[in-house]
Amino acid sequence: MRGRFAPTPSGRMHLGNVFAALVAWLSARAEGGEMVLRIEDLDPRAASHERAELLIDDLRWLGLDWDEGPLWQSGRAALYDEAIARLDAAGLTYPCFCSRAELHAASAPHASDGTPVYAGTCRGLSAEEVARRSAVRPPATRLRVPEVGDPAGTIEFSDLAYGPQREVLARECGDFLVRRSDGVVAYQLAVVVDDALMGVTQVVRGRDLLGSCARQTYLAGLLGWEAPEYGHVPLLVAPDGRRLSKRDRDLDLGVLRERGVRPERVVGVLAGALGLAEKGWEGPAAELVGTFSWERVAAHRDDVVCDAEFLAKLLG
Secondary structure (H helix, E strand, O other): OEEEEOOOOOOOOEHHHHHHHHHHHHHHHHOOOEEEEEEOOOOOOOOOHHHHHHHHHHHHHHOOOOOEEEEEHHHOHHHHHHHHHHHHHOOOEEEEOOOHHHHHHOOOOEOOOOOEOOOOOOOOOOHHHHHHHHOOOOOEEEEOOOOOOOHHHEEEEEEOOOEEEEEEHHHHOOOEEEEOOOOOEOHHHHHHHHHHHOOOOEEEEEHHHHHHHHHHHHHHHHOOOOOOEEEEEOOEEOOOOOEOOHHHOOOEHHHHHHOOOOHHHHHHHHHHHOOOOOOOOOOOHHHHHHHOOHHHHHHOOOOEEOOHHHHHHHHO
């Protein structure tokens, strides 16, 4: 059993991140497993070494330790290039020249993570057309998925909290990116490569990423790897239903720590929201290891509203 923390250093860790990190840590430790800390600083627009150090400090403050890392995605470009080269050699990729505006203007629906379902606009371009367009702008790289009706394109798995899942790739996401037009490797490919090569056997994260599992499972299979087990946790949302975001600095740990909130209270409030501790309990995460179960998480999988009552418990 080997789990992982994989924060993106785009801002200070907020309670939504801590929610998933706490469950990931408890799940691994309850099985006597290991934890890997990976800093997902692949995108230079969102990466900051200073913010990464703050994330690391927040994890230590919470008492969530790890056995390997931190490992930095920014130093693993050659591994991602090798994986894409293998997909290219198998004829599974093609260049795509569609802009973000064109994708979002299309009438196609959106996948569960908000990504437009790709209509295959560039899938059949001739070599001459690719060369002509490449002279104007660099292309992104997309992975072909099987057509609707091909069993290889139907992905099924069981999530530890949300149960059986089934997705037809062609219908629910379409051909998806493995490299952006600016040369940055896409999230879907990078995490598959990293999880496989780091020996990760269980991935725990927010339920907003549940829709990524089918793409990642499919990619892992193409590259000859077994996909990890997945467990997703509910989201922390504002009273208006908006997901907590680093961008808005909603309940980030920097603010909470400045206000004198103790780590035991943060752990207690979050554990109580998931049924992993009695209401009002406060203590270190290590005290919850012996009673952790995914059955409890599955029974409390509705999103948690950060209303006045929640804030009163947190801030005292």
